[in-house]
Amino acid sequence: MQQFRLRKTLDTLARKEGRGTELVSLYVPPGKQISDAMTMLRDEYGTASNIKSTTTRKNVMDAIVRVQQRLKLFKEAPENGLVIFCGAIPQNGAGSERIETYVIVPPEPIRIYLYRCDARFHTEHLQELLREKETYGIILVDSSAATIAKLEGRRLEIVREMTSGVPGKTRAGGQSARRYERLREMRLQEYFTRVGEHANEIFLPIETLKGIIIAGPGPTKYDFEKGEYLNYMLKAKVIDVIDTAYVEEQGVKEVVDKAPEIMRKIRYIEERRIVQQFLYEIGHDTGMVTYGEDEVRRALEKGAVRTLLLSEGVDISRVTVKCGSCGYQEEQTMKNQMLASFEQSLSGKPCPKCKVPTLAVVETEELIENFAKLAEYTNSDVEVVSGETEEGQMLKNSFGGIAAILRFKLSQ
Numbered sequence: 263m264q265q266f267r268l269r270k271t272l273d274t275l276a277r278k279e280g281r282g283t284e285l286v287s288l289y290v291p292p293g294k295q296i297s298d299a300m301t302m303l304r305d306e307y308g309t310a311s312n313i314k315s316t317t318t319r320k321n322v323m324d325a326i327v328r329v330q331q332r333l334k335l336f337k338e339a340p341e342n343g344l345v346i347f348c349g350a351i352p353q354n355g356a357g358s359e360r361i362e363t364y365v366i367v368p369p370e371p372i373r374i375y376l377y378r379c380d381a382r383f384h385t386e387h388l389q390e391l392l393r394e395k396e397t398y399g400i401i402l403v404d405s406s407a408a409t410i411a412k413l414e415g416r417r418l419e420i421v422r423e424m425t426s427g428v429p430g431k432t433r434a435g436g437q438s439a440r441r442y443e444r445l446r447e448m449r450l451q452e453y454f455t456r457v458g459e460h461a462n463e464i465f466l467p468i469e470t471l472k473g474i475i476i477a478g479p480g481p482t483k484y485d486f487e488k489g490e491y492l493n494y495m496l497k498a499k500v501i502d503v504i505d506t507a508y509v510e511e512q513g514v515k516e517v518v519d520k521a522p523e524i525m526r527k528i529r530y531i532e533e534r535r536i537v538q539q540f541l542y543e544i545g546h547d548t549g550m551v552t553y554g555e556d557e558v559r560r561a562l563e564k565g566a567v568r569t570l571l572l573s574e575g576v577d578i579s580r581v582t583v584k585c586g587s588c589g590y591q592e593e594q595t596m597k598n599q600m601l602a603s604f605e606q607s608l609s610g611k612p613c614p615k616c617k618v619p620t621l622a623v624v625e626t627e628e629l630i631e632n633f634a635k636l637a638e639y640t641n642s643d644v645e646v647v648s649g650e651t652e653e654g655q656m657l658k659n660s661f662g663g664i665a666a667i668l669r670f671k672l673s674q
């Protein structure tokens with residue numbers, strides 16, 4: 263949920279544009295001395311004093327000072343590092359710039375030290391972090407050795423390497439062929455059991471484990487996959503068995519190179535599965551689903567929503583309007599691009615209750631955020647569905663991008 267909020271914040275920040283090259287982004291990784299960053303900012307401040315445009319110069323220097331002020335509040339960089347975005351953002355056309363400052367403590371350690379002054383905020387490094395927060399297990403196995411690794415976000419860690427102890431296919435002279443074959447088979451079983459035990463020990467405690475990829479150069483990996491060596495919960499998470507040219511670390515890197523493709527595939531499979539379930543319930547008229555803003559809101563308020571489905575890019579906000587004289591209040595929903603003109607339309611408009619023209623927008627909240635919050639109160643799952651699959655497109659275009667799978671039927 264926290265992740266969801268951060269993602270929304272970053273989306274908003276990514277869309278902001280400065281008047282010129284005057285928006286500051288600063289990434290301070292854990293372990294970096296705050297004093298180093300302060301020194302660097304002092305130099306940047308000096309450089310900024312040479313900027314020709316008066317307005318840009320003033321805005322950049324102001325932004326740097328604000329960043330310094332924020333940074334001073336930290337004795338040292340937090341455990342996961344620190345990101346500050348600061349700059350003059352036009353609020354309502356030229357000349358309406360206001361300095362905005364955002365301090366973000368990332369959910370996972372950042373690994374870059376970066377200062378940028380640009381026409382936009384450099385949010386992409388944080389966005390990457392969110393996108394890749396999941397963990398994947400990799401088991402590379404062939405008849406000679408096995409390697410167990412985990413891929414956490416972009417960080418690859420080889421956790422264990424073991425040799426098989428299984429003798430080669432050709433026996434030494436003097437042994438009976440059958441006896442040799444039996445011995446080899448036994449050793450192979452022992453080896454697979456050992457690999458399975460280590461994998462269980464490593465992967466079972468990982469809560470964010472999204473899937474396991476089994477790989478290796480030969481056919482051995484299929485024998486391992488088919489057997490009962492992995493815990494059943496892990497076995498259910500095996501998403502792919504792939505060929506590699508190499509063993510050991512080199513082979514693991516081959517898997518990682520293919521990983522983005524595999525992960526994207528999984529995410530899409532999940533999205534399709536969830537939308538298909540929704541469509542199934544609709545098609546069979548089970549009464550266990552609902553869609554549309556008002557219906558879904560009603561279901562959420564009754565705690566009836568098991569899974570809330572929201573399409574990415576539903577650009578609608580919930581606006582609260584209040585009368586400054588009598589306290590009259592109403593809520594409206596509208597497209598984000600209508601917000602500015604709606605606000606303007608309020609000036610001079612009489613309040614429906616007391617007729618005094620003192621209506622004003624007191625709060626705007628993105629609908630997707632508003633719904634996600636409601637879902638949080640009632641412990642509903644939230645799935646943000648991309649438009650990358652046919653099902654995702656259908657959810658957005660045919661159902662307005664807001665739908666829910668219910669816990670129980672609602673009376674009409």
Ligand SMILES: [Zn+2]
Pocket residue numbers: 585586587588589590613614615616617618
């Ligand atoms: Zn009023």
